[in-house]
Ligand SMILES: Cc1cc2nc3c(=O)[nH]c(=O)nc-3n(C[C@H](O)[C@H](O)[C@H](O)COP(=O)(O)OP(=O)(O)OC[C@H]3O[C@@H](n4cnc5c(N)ncnc54)[C@H](O)[C@@H]3O)c2cc1C
């Protein structure tokens with residue numbers, strides 16, 4: 001697998017509107033990359049931002065982008081045929097358990113991006129996949145149909161109760177895990193959600209992996225921007241996928257992250 | 273393992289590899305990670321008078337022979353960095369060098385004074401960042417008079433802490449600037465910083481970097497780095513930290529034979545991984561054993577003796 005480190009300009013082949021907030025951009029190019037890895041996407045004239053890669057069967061690759069700020073909103077204004085530049089793939093990949101075939105995934109927001117790709121790969125190898133997708137409402141539950149198609153078992157939860165369990169997917173997972181035994185759990189989403197899942201897995205001794213997002217600049221391990229305390233591991237090289245045991249060593253997990261200047265910023269739920 | 277220890281302006285290093293400024297220097301944890309991977313010393317990312325988020329991405333990209341960057345001196349500012357620097361100094365067993373930049377001599381003095389209080393083993397004065405002209409104007413290292421005034425001013429506020437002047441090969445006067453820095457009291461020279469360049473994506477019809485212009489590092493600039501060290505060695509007596517495109521032990525020895533006392537590694541972290549320091553020292557050791565060199569000192573400047 002060859003990593004591309006100088007942006008490769010690619011035309012957008014197809015744009016799919018997934019929901020009010022999320023659009024998917026499909027490319028013909030067979031870009032390398034496994035579940036959990038990300039690309040640096042150059043939006044000319046704006047910025048370059050990290051996005052998880054999905055390689056859906058029969059396609060080159062795709063990214064799904066939530067419009068949250070200036071560059072992602074600019075992407076949502078783009079049209080088929082417009083060019084985006086790509087470097088990558090960067091970072092570590094999720095690994096499926098060797099013993100046991102039953103896995104759970106807990107996804108919040110665009111956390112479904114790497115997890116849907118992982119679910120696809122896991123289903124090909126005949127794993128039983130339980131997906132706990134959480135979103136604000138029914139429309140924001142990403143890739144539900146695709147996941148059902150590949151035979152993943154979807155446990156939806158929404159904040160407003162418009163579909164599935166009304167409340168947090170962490171609570172739904174917690175009560176589910178009282179009766180079910182999973183060989184491995186995967187979680188990607190807001191860090192507060194990942195923290196709750198990590199707590200449950202540590203308590204129950206379930207092996208798990210999280211994807212830990214930090215501000216990215218180079219993506220290939222030299223600027224040090226995405227290093228975590230106190231290990232210094234780079235989330236663009238040693239991460240973003242981190243094993244539950246290794247995660248115990250990352251003291252900043254759930255507490256703080258660094259901004260573009262390198263300054264530490266505490267999460268809102270952390271008090272002095 | 274051959275004896276790789278060197279004395280750099282009174283600072284003893286177990287091996288001559290020094291992490292170059294701007295690479296992995298955002299936090300004390302990342303520097304510790306570099307130490308675990310075999311560096312002889314580390315240089316912090318350059319710190320300035322106030323917080324800067326740096327330029328927007330794309331700020332860095334790479335190809336087989338080079339890396340181009342215009343990170344734009346992102347840093348939290350000296351006030352927010354003192355604790356981090358102090359922590360790095362206490363947590364690391366190897367020497368930690370500070371690095372600083374500023375727009376004016378007064379601001380350099382202000383940063384220098386604060387940095388001197390953190391216990392760093394030396395302070396590198398970044399006279400030569402090519403990526404912030406719009407904000408800071410021309411780099412100091414293009415001008416002998418400015419370099420001299422600046423080094424004198426910094427020297428006056430940092431006590432006995434050694435000062436390294438980081439020079440640029442963008443100046444055709446690098447030797448004159450080096451001499452001026454020495455005369456003004458610099459204790460060592462770091463050469464070279466990145467070399468300014470432009471890379472255009474022909475499909476996008478625009479330069480890749482948001483800053484358009486950016487510094488090139490890595491294998492592409494090694495001959496220019498070696499030339500700078502070669503010329504400086506003939507003209508100054510203070511030690512030189514040879515930097516630019518060092519990926520292997522052989523590259524390091526080339527710089528040492530040109531006259532370097534220690535060698536800086538930045539882009540090598542990309543080309544060979546975080547353990548590039550271990551790899552380079554092992555390769556140096558192997559070369560020295562095979563060729564019966566007993567010390568790094570014995571090889572220093574040896575290429576100048578060729579007739
Ligand atoms: C490994 C990784 C994978 C990601 N995968 C996806 C994905 O599949 N889909 C998706 O929609 N989003 C993904 N993101 C988040 C995405 O990068 C940000 O939403 C995007 O950068 C926002 O840019 P903006 O200009 O719209 O907003 P801004 O206003 O610039 O930023 C909004 C927020 O996005 C985050 N962010 C901005 N720039 C960066 C950066 N360079 N590195 C990391 N975080 C940043 C920060 O938390 C910031 O507060 C991923 C992030 C990481 C680190």
Ligand SMILES: Cc1cc2nc3c(=O)[nH]c(=O)nc-3n(C[C@H](O)[C@H](O)[C@H](O)COP(=O)(O)O)c2cc1C
Pocket residue numbers: 222223292293294295317318332339341343345371398401438464465466488489490491493515516517518536537538539540
């Ligand atoms: C991403 C990046 C950031 C850098 N930031 C700084 C910096 O903040 N201060 C500085 O003096 N040099 C900086 N440099 C220059 C390096 O310290 C070094 O002089 C140059 O890269 C040449 O060495 P190399 O080929 O081993 O990378 C930076 C280089 C890179 C690649």
Ligand code: FES
Pocket residue numbers: 215216217218219220221222223224225226227234235236237
């Ligand atoms: S983004 Fe530069 S080291 Fe990870």
